[in-house]
């Protein structure tokens with residue numbers, strides 16, 4: 282189901298904005314202890330740090346527990362179709378380049394059904410920020426393995442594990458052309474907020490991979506708290522160095538990892554009067 286809401290109705294205040302001003306009146310229905318609560322907090326704290334008026338912000342998502350973020354924020358929101366958040370975000374950015382567009386979702390939404398869109402969003406490099414809450418499982422549909430699930434995760438739906446190598450989102454994003462790469466952890470909402478703020482400020486396609494435990498279907502992920510660490514090295518601007526680091530990374534280094542120098546996609550590239558949607562439509566008039 283697709284919902285579009287008017288932010289003027291629910292965020293009538295003016296600046297200065299607090300993190301609470303960016304929260305909607307809806308109470309999240311996530312399981313107690315779900316990492317997504319902290320990611321929501323990080324998103325609203327990043328918005329506060331940026332002091333962007335809610336009318337200038339849009340949060341777009343697909344389907345999944347993590348994809349409920351637009352319902353819980355008070356800016357423009359679009360809770361759309363499974364795996365299709367990035368095409369919607371791209372279309373919105375193309376039509377309204379003045380808006381800050383944040384796309385949010387899960388590992389199933391973004392890397393499985395939405396995997397092709399993920400690669401091409403990186404390649405296209407529109408000025409969008411994509412925050413993925415990775416819990417290495419399909420939480421909403423009760424615990425199936427996702428593309429980031431380890432091959433030996435033994436559970437009733439895949440006894441003995443899938444036996445399939447996982448997808449490495451940051452490596453794929455780098456190879457496909459994303460301009461800013463970072464990893465966050467839901468257990469550190471302040472740090473994640475700072476990362477999301479930097480990602481929004483950075484030109485081009487920014488990808489923030491957030492480790493966000495699913496306490497219901499992957500309770501062992503509570504251990505991530507003891508496994509994460511700040512990245513031992515500063516973000517690099519060299520894509521070859523970033524590739525080497527990411528290929529040897531164990532998945533628990535937190536921070537900004539890569540800042541690229543690609544120019545964001547020029548929305549006016551090749552645009553001409555003849556190619557405008559008005560004239561295109563006119564070609565089909567009968």
Ligand SMILES: Cc1ncc(C[n+]2csc(CCOP(=O)(O)OP(=O)(O)O)c2C)c(N)n1
Nearest residue numbers: 344345346347363387388389390419420421
């Ligand atoms: C086209 C389509 N296929 C499948 C589904 C069922 N479905 C809903 S959410 C989901 C997976 C969600 O996993 P993820 O994106 O990792 O989010 P999480 O719930 O873990 O946060 C699936 C398969 C759907 N809604 N639409």
Ligand code: SF4
Nearest residue numbers: 312315346420495496
């Ligand atoms: S099923 Fe998992 S991801 Fe979904 S709300 Fe519960 S803890 Fe969070």
Ligand SMILES: [Mg+2]
Nearest residue numbers: 387388418420
């Ligand atoms: Mg998931």
